[in-house]
Amino acid sequence: MTDAAPRLAAVAETLLGTPLPVRIRAWDGSEAGPPGAPLLAVHDRRALRRLLWKPGELGLARAWVAGELSAEGDLYAVLERVAGLLWERGPLPGAPDPADGAGAAADPGREPAAAGALLRDPERRAAVRELIALAGPLPPPRPPAEEVPRRSGARHTxxxxxxxxxxxxxxxxxxxxxxxxxxxxxxxxxxxxxxxxxxxxxxxxxxxxxxxxxxxxxxxxxxxxxxxxxxxxxxxxxxxxxxxxxxxxxxxxxxxxxxxxxxxxxxxxxxxxxxxxxxxxxxxxxxxxxxxxxxxxxxxxxxxxxxxxxxxxxxxxxxxxxxxxxxxxxxxxxxxxxxxxxxxxxxxxxxxxxxxxxxxxxxxxxxxxxxxxxxxxxxxxxxxxxxxxxxxxxxxxxxxxxxxxxxxxxxxxxxxxxxxxxxxxxxxxxxxxxxxxxxxxxxxxxxxx
CATH class of the missing domain: 3.40.50.150 (Vaccinia Virus protein VP39)
Known part of the structure; x- marks a missing residue:
């Protein structure tokens, strides 16, 4: 079946509480979202796992750096609409933002951050389950090699x-x-x-x-x-x-x-x-x-x-x-x-x-x-x-x-x-x-x- 994009668009609109501002093309070739809107391509479902484990800006950035997300057409138009959601609403509503690093990778059985957040709203709870199903059951991918390793000690020595x-x-x-x-x-x-x-x-x-x-x-x-x-x-x-x-x-x-x-x-x-x-x-x-x-x-x-x-x-x-x-x-x-x-x-x-x-x-x-x-x-x-x-x-x-x-x-x-x-x-x-x-x-x- 080629229905990943419509499913993903429905999940995004439920979690964000707003109409999808971009068009999505999923890894299976399907598309969904406003016709003629700037297009965000999701090349790999690993991008969704990154977002589940790190909702918001850092998860999106990791997927972008890894080549799992890209903008097609007008780069600025895509970024402006996606960034507008982050600037105005922050990460997924109610989602915690735990300290990042080896903890998540070392405990792949731990519940993803987004899945433990929403979770008194039945519609959003169902949306998170759908997102997990789209992402697949695998643990969170490692951060791209370009990411700075976790640092220790005082800053600005x-x-x-x-x-x-x-x-x-x-x-x-x-x-x-x-x-x-x-x-x-x-x-x-x-x-x-x-x-x-x-x-x-x-x-x-x-x-x-x-x-x-x-x-x-x-x-x-x-x-x-x-x-x-x-x-x-x-x-x-x-x-x-x-x-x-x-x-x-x-x-x-x-x-x-x-x-x-x-x-x-x-x-x-x-x-x-x-x-x-x-x-x-x-x-x-x-x-x-x-x-x-x-x-x-x-x-x-x-x-x-x-x-x-x-x-x-x-x-x-x-x-x-x-x-x-x-x-x-x-x-x-x-x-x-x-x-x-x-x-x-x-x-x-x-x-x-x-x-x-x-x-x-x-x-x-x-x-x-x-x-x-x-x-x-x-x-x-x-x-x-x-x-x-x-x-x-x-x-x-x-x-x-x-x-x-x-x-x-x-x-x-x-x-x-x-x-x-x-x-x-x-x-x-x-x-x-x-x-x-x-x-x-x-x-x-x-x-x-």
Whole structure:
């Protein structure tokens, strides 16, 4: 029989309590759902077992990474409708979300999480039984190999941070070239009408340099220097002496070659070093572009104080950082499980107000905040387009699962920025000099022309 899709659609509508927003194609070739709606293909019933054992985002992500789910046609349309269910309703109604890991795999006879949740409503109880029948009686599949193993110990120690950075950035420089393009800038670009990705990234680097008022002879510390784009731009265009630090050895090797190819070795030094171990201040300016997301809420004050100590009086900090919307109950806020498991292990997002507050507590005077939320949506869509264009190469350079991780992460993040769930902000702060002098012009925004 070829009736898996209609059965699955009926189960989904019962459990979600809403009409199915996408069309489903099941592993047996059957289809169900609104005609003409974006299509979600369920290639393998193993995807259902993942959802039974891990309802919600992580179960869906595991099935996607394993190739058991895919979007056909407009990727963004599928993700927006599926993500809308998660954002607005959470996982299956009433389903618990137990600690993940070896426990479920080690006890395959244990009742699936979703099956123990619903279960005073006869219709939903029947729907869960139908879902179990569709999924089959086998135990939950192991997580895809791309998932970060369970971690132990305190977050954001030097060793654990180095491991987290390596997981995300040491995927291969050739892979990142396919996604990011020649600029090799892995942060929000600064767009103008008709600009290319390369032009928008150049304009972002110019914006940062303008805010920091860089000029020949100044010393710049670029924290989380990545593949050296900011360091090269600042030295080449403004004649500053740059120290770039990263925890990624692959990034450092790539950045050093760029510096040498540009003939800038007398101005730029690239180190594999934790920012907490930099001891050769004071610097005239610090740029931190897309790095602070790795710091962690409990370490953020130390991060701010460290950068404050590395600046001379009157020195400037440009902190470019992704932000999340404040949660109604901040104590109940949880790190995104897909991002933590597959993309940025131990990464944390904070509301803009928290970031500004911590910078001020460290002694900085915050002088300007510029929100670039819409710019990041455009940037991510450009990266997704490049990944799709170079898909076969990306798979060859990494793995099918890793390429799927990046596709899902970037496309879903684009929607997050476009819908206002995420933001990104450039915060310009100064370390006040004696008597409170900041040394800044009366009209700051001359960098915007």
């Amino acid at each position: 030097r060793v654990r941070d180095r491991q987290a950075v390596s997981h995300h950035y040491d995927v291969g420089n050739d892979f990142y070239e396919r996604v990011l393009g020649p600029s090799m800038v892995y942060s929000c670009a600064y767009w103008s009408t008709g600009a290319t990705l390369e032009e928008a990234q150049r304009d972002k680097l110019a914006l940062v340099c303008g805010k920091l008022a860089l000029r020949p002879g100044l010393r710049l510390l670029d924290v989380g220097c990545g593949w050296g784009s900011m360091a090269v731009h600042a030295a080449r265009e403004h004649g500053v002496r740059v120290t770039g630090v990263t925890l990624s050895r692959e990034q450092a090797a790539y950045a050093r070659k760029r510096v040498a190819d540009e003939g800038l070795t007398d101005l730029v030094e690239i180190r594999v070093q934790d920012y907490r171990d930099v001891r050769d201040g004071p610097y005239d300016a610090v740029s931190s572009i897309g790095m602070a997301e790795h710091v962690g809420a409990e370490r953020y004050r130390d991060y701010a104080r460290t950068l404050y100590a590395l600046l001379r009086p009157g020195g400037l900090l440009l902190n470019h950082q992704i932000a999340r919307r404040p949660a109604p109950d901040e104590e109940a806020y949880r790190i995104d499980r897909f991002i933590d498991a597959y993309v940025f292990p131990d990464g944390e997002l904070s509301p803009l107000g928290s970031t500004v507050g911590e910078l001020e507590r460290a002694g900085f005077e915050v002088r300007d905040v510029e929100a670039l939320r819409e710019h990041y949506g455009l940037t991510l869509r450009a990266w997704v387009a490049r990944l799709q264009e170079h898909w076969d190469e990306a798979v060859r350079l990494t793995s099918p699962g890793r390429a799927r991780v990046w596709l899902l992460y970037m496309a879903a993040s684009a929607l997050g920025f476009e819908r206002g769930r995420l933001g990104v902000n450039q915060v310009l702060a100064v370390k006040p000099a004696a008597g409170g002098a900041a040394g800044l012009p009366l009209r700051l925004r001359t960098w915007n022309g």
